[in-house]
Amino acid sequence: MSAKSGELCVVCGIPAEQKCSACKSVFYCSRQHQKSHWKVHAKKCSSYKLVANEVLGRHYVAIRNIAVGEIVLHEEKALVEGPPLETAPVCLGCFVVLSPDSAVPCIKCGWPLCRLCRNHGPECEFTIKYKDEKVSITDYVFPHPTYRCITTIRALHLRDTKPDLYKRLLNLEDHAELQEKSSFFTPRLVAKFIKRFFKTEITEEEIAKVVGILQVNGHEVPLTEPPHIAVYDVASFLEHSCRANCSKSFNNKGGIVVRAAVPMKKGDHITICYTDPLWGVENRRHYLTQTKFFQCMCERCKDPTEFGTMYNAIKCWNAGCDGHALPKNFIETDGDKRLDWTCDKCLSEKSFEEVEEMMERIGIDLTQMKKNDIKCCRTFIQHYGKVLHDNHYYITDVKLALAQLIGQQGSGLPGVSDELLQEKISLCKSVSQLIKSLVPAENRILGLVLFELHAAIAEFGRRLDPGELIAALLESKRILKEAYELLSYEPEVLPEGKIAAQALKNLRDMETILQVMHQNLNMTPM
Incomplete structure (x- = not known):
């Protein structure tokens, strides 16, 4: 394919087809010319610009479309x-x-x-x-x-x-x-x-x-x-969102790297999350008010259902009703009074104070729960699953812990019963889907959950006949590849970086196993 009119190498002026993968506005005839011109172009190559308004102050917006995984911002050294x-x-x-x-x-x-x-x-x-x-x-x-x-x-x-x-x-x-x-x-x-x-x-x-x-x-x-x-200098103007579109990581020397976690369009605000994105809305907004001194008005905080996940919802307290209750929103007040919680089925109401008291009691039970104990985790989920939505942040917190605990003790996953192994798989799938919907920029958390899921599926597959084993290994490989892609940017000194290295090794080992099975069974791995 020939270069279009005007697409000339910025170094030598001849027709060029290669272009800067970041800003896509400068063309080169060769890799050598791109490398030689980088010091000049790096000062101008950007996917964002700094703007300001009275509500947000200074913040960044995209000046072009940005692809998933693309580095949006990179600072080698902190101020x-x-x-x-x-x-x-x-x-x-x-x-x-x-x-x-x-x-x-x-x-x-x-x-x-x-x-x-x-x-x-x-x-x-x-x-x-x-x-x-x-x-x-x-x-x-x-x-x-x-x-x-x-x-x-x-x-x-x-x-x-x-x-x-x-x-x-x-x-x-x-x-x-x-x-x-x-x-x-x-x-x-x-x-x-x-x-x-x-x-x-x-x-x-x-x-x-x-x-x-x-x-x-x-x-x-x-x-x-x-x-x-x-x-950091440039990174300090990144805007907050509880459902950020960028993930933040660090290199081995402490430099900050911000990558696009979802596709962004020209004009989109570029955001990271300042708080723990797996907290409930009340805790997130309280933390931001107390430490960053603003009232969060992001789309996630304004939606009481948190994009349909019901992350803060409780089950209806009326016998025979299978509805879930939330306030109209978590931002408005009725004078000085917080809004009541209303069941989405029977429309019964419970005061904010009653719900807050219940959440406080459950939170205390969670903090006092014995750590690293599978039985305690299961008991908590079974007990409070009667009053909280399956995706509630307290239930999700314990599900995440339980999914990681199963297989960590004793002889590892090979020593886990079929029932418990299937429970781990179910938990990992449930939590990973919630993370993708609720906080798509949380690469580290999602990558770790998917790594646990791949291991559980592979182990369960080993307990099946050869035909079913191959299908399980192919699914495990697909999930492992996704986990590696999410964790591969993490520095080696962090646990996530070490797991990324292990994931890469597991991918290679799994490819070898599938090739051998293909030869023995005359089946083509996918």
Whole structure:
């Protein structure tokens, strides 16, 4: 197929058919010219633009169609990273938790490190400059109040060393005034501590603004244990949705990578989820109000059925009625009163306060339930399945745990009974379908569930005759391939990355098994 008129290589000007796979607006005659031009084109190649309005503030919209799996945004390095506000003493080089035996004070500033780290962040230079004596940490049991300042002084260090980055950091939203009203460890409180602890000329107001920015814009980075906090430049303007269209992951060096989870059209808002997407609507909206300081009005929160999944629904309390109850919505109020819950069949009503009290009791039972116990999980589902919808977030939470537990104990899946194995398969299918409908951007959760499902189907197939075994292995292979595609972008240091490596190995092994069976049975694998 010949190049169309105007489709010329941007490097040499000859007709070209290859084009940038991201923006699809620049053409090349060869792979070599594409690579040589990348440094120039990378500055202009984008699938989104930054816009603003009074309701959302600054946010991104797509400037072209974006395909599933396409990288929308990629930042190699955070503006600033450090431990969370509340943390036990950790090594400031690698963030590993310290004990009196493992801690080694930095010879320059006194901040404790682990025995493997010799250097750490800019708090070392900041401490030397603004403190007359070395830091001394002696209590390693509880969250240490001194650590509340670390990430903040790392950000403040940019003020003198990288003023351009510091200016971009200050350009982010801080909501400091709102935090003063609702947060326990307010920006002003942290700022006062820093002013007492260090002899710095930076004003308390400026420090409080930085603290607010870190709290509002921080991403939890799970590459360390415990996770640390990072604030990114471009990614900080990503809009929130409880049903996001993009998934967020990190590379091995802590860079952030945002990929399209669903097909997007030109003009679509580009979104990630700021909260746990598997929480119920009340918990999600409360968390966002308390930590991000906005009332979520995404399409998922505005739909009480959550796209027909009935994720918050309870069963009707009237005998003989098989309906389910929800409020008209979770956003409106009748004056100061929250809306009543109404059965969709008999139209019977129950007050918001009654339902809230019931949810609180069930939540307490869930937190007190014995962990990693198959019997307790099954008992919870059987008992509360009488009052909650099958997809209710409490039931889903326990289903997810149970699906992963079956086969993890004893001799693994080969030691699991047929009945329990079929239960695992049913649970995995149910939960995976719910995730796809409700939170399609949750690649990690879905990938793990599908990995469990492939293993269960393969094991169940081994207990069947050869003809049925092949069908089971083909289904297992299809599911495993989907799981690998979802998890393959995760860094190797994370459990999901390790499972992705295992999934790839399993795919190769399964292909070999199917080829051998094909040769023995003269059947063609699909």
